[in-house]
Amino acid sequence: MAPTLYPERRSADERTDASWRLVFERLHEGFILGKLVRGANGSVRDWQYVEVNPAWSKLVGVAQEAAIGRTIREVFPGIEDAWIDDFAEVVATGVSTTFTRQVGTLDRWYEGHAFKVDDERFAVLFLEITERKRQTDAMERLNGELQRLIAERVSERDSLWNTSADILFTLDKTGRLLSVNPAATKILGWAEGEMVGRNVMEFIAPQDLRLTAEALETASRQTLAVIENRYLHKDGGFRWLSWVAAPDGELIFATGRHITAEKTAALAAAKVAADLDRIWQNAHEVIMVIDLDGMMQSVSPASFDILGWLPDELLGRKVTDFIHPDFQPPLRDGRFVPERYVGQKVFLNRFRTKYGSYRTMSWSTRLEGGLIYSHGRDVTIEQEQAAALTKAEAQLRQSQKMEAVGQLTGGVAHDFNNLLASISGALQVLRVRLKQGKTEGLDRYVSMGMASVRRAAALTQRLLAFSRRQTLDPKPTDVNRLISGMEDLVRRTVGPEVLLTVVGAAGLWPATLDAAQLENALLNLCINGRDAMPHGGTLTIETANKWLDDQAADDRELPPGQYISLCVSDNGTGMSPDVAKLIFDPFYTTKPTGEGTGLGLSMVYGFARQSGGAVRVYTELGKGTTMCLYFPRYLGAAEPDTVGCAPPPVEAGAGETVLLVEDEDQIRILASEVLVDAGYRVLAAHDGASALSLLQATTRVDLMITDVGLPGGMNGRQIADAARLQRPDLKVLFITGYAANAAVGNGFLEPGMEVMTKPFEFIALVNKVRQLLDGFR
Known part of the structure; x- marks a missing residue:
């Protein structure tokens, strides 16, 4: 049971x-x-x-x-x-x-x-039945002295007869009703005239005819013990009655108590008990009753089908003996913690089968009467399917990423070929002029080559932004002030046919971000807005403070919290939903051929996500578009504006020793020559092992310049960390072509460390070395 x-x-x-x-x-x-x-x-x-x-x-x-x-x-x-x-x-x-x-x-x-x-x-x-018992006792006494009471207490008998809540019958030994009290008509619905003179068996439910006939036969000879049977009600239903009957000469006196309510409840309880037993026997879940000591008191038969254990093999044993060590429940003094099981609790654990393996079970528990009632569902297959689905999703994401990389490769090749042609052409002309001894106008070709280098660097930064791997220099920034400084540039860029409106929120929170990257992103959005309004229109730049609750944050794929928003809105052509889904894809553009690379919004998206924020587009075909950037709030004050502040004076080297670690031979040679010309002693290494050997063999090293990506199994950050174990105060300058943040500690640099992104001008490298050695940041 x-x-x-x-x-x-x-x-x-x-x-x-x-x-x-x-x-x-x-x-x-x-x-x-x-x-x-x-x-x-x-x-x-x-x-x-x-x-x-x-x-x-x-x-x-x-x-x-x-x-x-x-x-x-x-x-x-x-x-x-x-x-x-x-x-x-x-x-x-x-x-x-x-x-x-x-x-x-x-x-x-x-x-x-x-x-x-x-x-x-x-x-x-x-x-x-205290009161009724007293009445029954009184009736039994009355039955014993019935003749005397009839003679002496007729009025009292009539009173009891008329006021009794129980049915009172007088029958002959054949079962014919001779008299019925008012309670009989009230309980059974029949009038007195409809009952008196008829045999009592006519009112008995068919199921109880045999039982009642036997009881009537017994009552004709001796006092009848209590029996229960069903009587037909005039409304067509049944009423349960509990009877006591006693003979007196040729008569039988019977008292019946109405028990329909309690009988119905008892039958219902019995049915529920039977239903529970069927559930217990046939349940596909393991059902356990466990005391707070962990002993299994009851176990359903499903334990055999799911776990291989017969219920008797588990009874009286500790449930913790069967739970995998990684999933043991919390105990207090060796007993279960009752508070853990108050109310419905659902959790997973791994339960040992009889065969030594484990099944993953999902348990729901309830504490009641000092016992823990637990239902366990086998979810092993579901968990395995979920793990397989997660793996498949990861493979799909990797496949999609590789497809995007393939698209990037084709798009970038064209731009870089043009840039390389420009750089190569400038260098070739320089070489020819130098061989001819012509030195006039050489600066023109140098400028052309440097301009192509800067364009290549800008394209690289866009690609790194798309891949979310560009090196950012995030600082607490006043976005309103940044927009104000760019307003004139944006007006000149969008042209006179576009009305520019700037709405800066009062009391806008600062945000931690790379100001230069935000300027690029804002200019990109404004240009897109202008292009969406070929006949002119209104372009609005608006900022606001935002509290994102769980739902709003989930819609933007962000954690709940405080953010600032920067929105650029136009009233131009707008986009269809199908187009809006693709605008952040690399090389996807709605502009005519030759007028857009499709990298701009990909860069904006990558920059926002790397900054801990998000981008959302709100658009309607024919009515316009709003592009909103969200950035986490910085809990502090923004850094003061440093525009116009002169940099600290830069002096040439005074014989300080610089360790240069660079695997690219040409860069290592050129950088070494520039640093030596600037007055520094240079030690050069092409990998981490060589660099560490030089550090151990050299007494004085004032600063180390190291590439981030190096051959030989050690990256630049690992070399720097190893070097600082020997020289804790060593200054370090990282130089990198792809700016992998993970290689320099996820973008977090320790004091005395800085980073420069390739390509750079060598004079900037010399200045940065001087600043680091002098303690400037």
Whole structure:
């Protein structure tokens, strides 16, 4: 038989449990679910309250919590042995019993019905009949002196007859009704004239005809013990009655108590118990009842199908012995923590099978009466499928990334070929002029080559922004001030046909970002807005403080919190939803051939995401577009504007020693010559091992310049960290062509470290070395 369980589950057993609980809570009759307590020799010595309903507490004057878990001898000291023996017999024989009895020293009488639940438990449904018992006792005394009472107390008999809440019948020994009291007509609906003169068997339900006939035969000879049967009501239904009958000469006097409500409740309880037993036996989940010491008290048969263990193999053993070490529950003094199981809890763990393997189980638990009721569902396959799905999604993302890289390669090749042609051409002309001894106008070709280099560097930065790997220099920034400084540039760029409106939020929070990159992104958005308005229109730049709750943040793929927004809006052509989905893809552009590379918005997107923010587009075809950038708020003040401040004076080297680590021979040679010309002593190495050897062999090294990406298994950051173990105050300048933030510690540089992005002018390298050595940042 299954224990009483009340899991919150979306299934048929939940509805059954809820129905049973409703009946249980609203019964006017007392209800007990008891469990036998046996001695060492197996004999029953007591029984324990497992469940009682509110009506029980009201009827006996004992709180539910004061009874559940305790025995009847503890709750009612001095209780009669019959309260134990009778219920033990019900469990042993399976035969229900009806009783009328006092409870210990309580001056109350109860009448009830007990039936077997399983091999150790029974259920009892009862009412207090103290007042009726007194009436019944009085009636029994009256039955013994009926003739004298008829002669001497006719008026009293008539009063009892008319006012009794129970049915009173007078029958002859054939079963013909001779008289019925008013209660009979009230309970059964038949008028007195419709009953008197008819045989009582005409009013008995077909199912109870044989039982009633046998009882009537017995009552014609001796006092009849209580029987229960169903009587036909005039409305076509049935009413349950509990009878006591006694013979007197040729007559039979019978008293019937109306028990339809309690009988219905008892039958419902029995049905619920049977349904619970079927659920227990047929459930596809492992159901366990565990005490706070971790001992398994009950286990459903599904444990064999899912885990390979028979229920008897688990009973009395600690559940923690079967849980994988990585999933052990929290314990307090070796016992389960009760607070963990208050209310419905769902969690995963791995449970050992009989075969030594583990199954992943999803458990829902509930604490009740000092016991933990647990339902475990096998989710091993679901977990494996989820892991496989995650792996497949990762492979798909990698595939999509490789496809994007392929698109990038084709687009970039064209631009770089043009730039390389320009640089190569300038160098070739320089070489020819130098061979010819012509030195006039050489600066023109140098300028042309340097301009192409700067264009190549700008394209590289766009590519790095798209891949979210460009080196940013994030600082607390006043975005309103930045926009104000760019306003004239934006006006000249968009032209006179576009009306520019700037709306800066008052009290705008600062944000931590790379100001130069934000300027590029803003200019890019403004140019896109201008191009979307070929006949002119209005372009609006607007800032605002934003509090993003869970839903708003989720819509923007951001954590909840405080952000600033920078939005650029136009009233131009707008975009269709299909186009709007593609605008951040590399090399996708809506502009005519030759008028756009498709990298601009990809760069903006990469910059925003790398800065911890997001980009969102709001557009409607024919009405315009709004592009919004979101950046996390900086909790502090923005850095003061340094425009116009002169840099610290730069002096030539004074013989300081610089360790240069660069695997590209030409860069290493050129940088070494420039630094030597500037007055520095230079030690050159092509990889990490060589650099560390020079550090160990050289007494004085004032500064180390190192590329980030190096051969030999050590990157620039690892070399710097190793060098600082020997020389904690060593200044370090990182130079990098791809600016991999992870290689320099995810963008976080320690004091005395700085980074320069290739390509750079060598004079800038000399200046940066001087600044680092002098302590400037």
